[in-house]
Amino acid sequence: MEDEVRAQRLLRLNLEPLGYRVITANRAALVMESVEQYMPDLVVLDVRLPDGNGFEVCQELRSISDVPVIFLSAHGQAAERIRGLELGADDYINKPYDPLELAARIEAVLRRSQGRAPALARIFRCGPLYIDMEQRLVLLDGVEIHLSRTEYRLLEYLALNAGRTLVADALLAKVWGPEYVGDYASLHLYISRLRRKLHEDAHQPRLILTKPGIGYMMPSDPR
Structure with missing residues (x-):
C-alpha cells in the first residue's frame, strides 16, 4: 500500500x-x-x-x-x-x-x-466500406462497425489518403504521435484488429493493403 x-x-x-x-x-x-x-x-x-x-x-x-x-x-x-x-x-x-x-x-x-477530420473530406466510400467523418460513423455493407478511438483514427487517415502508400513511420507519427515512430508492433496489431472488424481475408485483404517493407494503403476503388 x-x-x-x-x-x-x-x-x-x-x-x-x-x-x-x-x-x-x-x-x-x-x-x-x-x-x-x-x-x-x-x-x-x-x-x-x-x-x-x-x-x-x-x-x-x-x-x-x-x-x-x-x-x-x-x-x-x-x-x-x-x-x-x-x-x-x-x-x-x-x-x-x-x-x-x-x-x-x-x-x-x-x-x-x-482530433477531428479535415473539413474537406466528410464522406468516404470504398467498395462495401462507408465512412461519415463528420459523424464518425463506419458502415460495412450497411451495418455499423464499432471501432475504438485509435482504430477509427487509423482507418480515417488511411481513407483520407486512399490510393497512396503510407509508410509505417508516417502512420505512427500521424495517428499516435511522433514519439511513437518505430513502434511497428502496435501498428501491426491495430491493422490486424481493423481487418478483423472489416471482415477482411488476412491473406487477401481488399480494403487495407500491405506494401511489404513500406507500409499500408487503402485503395480508392477496390476490385
Missing part, C-alpha cells in the same frame, strides 16, 4: 504542474466510481490492483465509456501489452517509467483523442 501511495503522489507532483487535475483511486471499484463521478479526459490504469486487475477494470470501463486509457505494468511482457490493447487501451507503459515520458504519452493520447 505504501508503494501505491508513493506512486500516486509522484503522479500528482509531475502532472499537476502541467495543468492536469489528478484524481487517484487505489481500488478497482473506486476507479469505476471515479470515472462515473468525474468523467475524466484520460485514465492511467495499473495492471495490478489490490482487489483485482486493470484488464478487468478496462473491460468494464469500455462497456460504459470510451475514455482514453493508458496501462502501467511492471512486467512488460508482450502478451500483457497485446491483451491491454485488445481490450481497448490507447497506450501501454512499462514500470519503472520516466515521468516525462508518461506526461508526453498522456499529451499524445489526448491529442489524438480530441
Whole structure:
C-alpha cells in the first residue's frame, strides 16, 4: 500500500504542474466510481490492483465509456501489452517509467483523442466500406462497425489518403504521435484488429493493403 501511495503522489507532483487535475483511486471499484463521478479526459490504469486487475477494470470501463486509457505494468511482457490493447487501451507503459515520458504519452493520447477530420473530406466510400467523418460513423455493407478511438483514427487517415502508400513511420507519427515512430508492433496489431472488424481475408485483404517493407494503403476503388 505504501508503494501505491508513493506512486500516486509522484503522479500528482509531475502532472499537476502541467495543468492536469489528478484524481487517484487505489481500488478497482473506486476507479469505476471515479470515472462515473468525474468523467475524466484520460485514465492511467495499473495492471495490478489490490482487489483485482486493470484488464478487468478496462473491460468494464469500455462497456460504459470510451475514455482514453493508458496501462502501467511492471512486467512488460508482450502478451500483457497485446491483451491491454485488445481490450481497448490507447497506450501501454512499462514500470519503472520516466515521468516525462508518461506526461508526453498522456499529451499524445489526448491529442489524438480530441482530433477531428479535415473539413474537406466528410464522406468516404470504398467498395462495401462507408465512412461519415463528420459523424464518425463506419458502415460495412450497411451495418455499423464499432471501432475504438485509435482504430477509427487509423482507418480515417488511411481513407483520407486512399490510393497512396503510407509508410509505417508516417502512420505512427500521424495517428499516435511522433514519439511513437518505430513502434511497428502496435501498428501491426491495430491493422490486424481493423481487418478483423472489416471482415477482411488476412491473406487477401481488399480494403487495407500491405506494401511489404513500406507500409499500408487503402485503395480508392477496390476490385
